[in-house]
Amino acid sequence: MKKSLFRLLAQINKAVLPSLSKRRLDLAKASKWQLALVGWRYYVTTRALGD
Template identity: 60%
Template sequence: MKKQFFKFLAKVNKAVLPSYTKQRLDLSKATKLQMAIFGWKLYVTKNALD
């Protein structure tokens, strides 16, 4: 149940949130909002794969 939820959430994130890796964002120059989005996407992806 939990894994299915995170897989769904990962699809929503992919559709809605920007992809900073495709934009080649330098994480040392990222704003706090960009870092929060990056961290959220990382958290969701990690849980969707477990």
């Protein structure tokens, strides 16, 4: 159940949130909200793929 929840969240992230890699975001120059967004997407993706 937990894994399916994170898979659903990953699909929502992909559809709704902007892709920062397509914008060539430099993490050294990223703002706080951009870093938080990268961290959130990483967290959800690892939980959806893991276990």
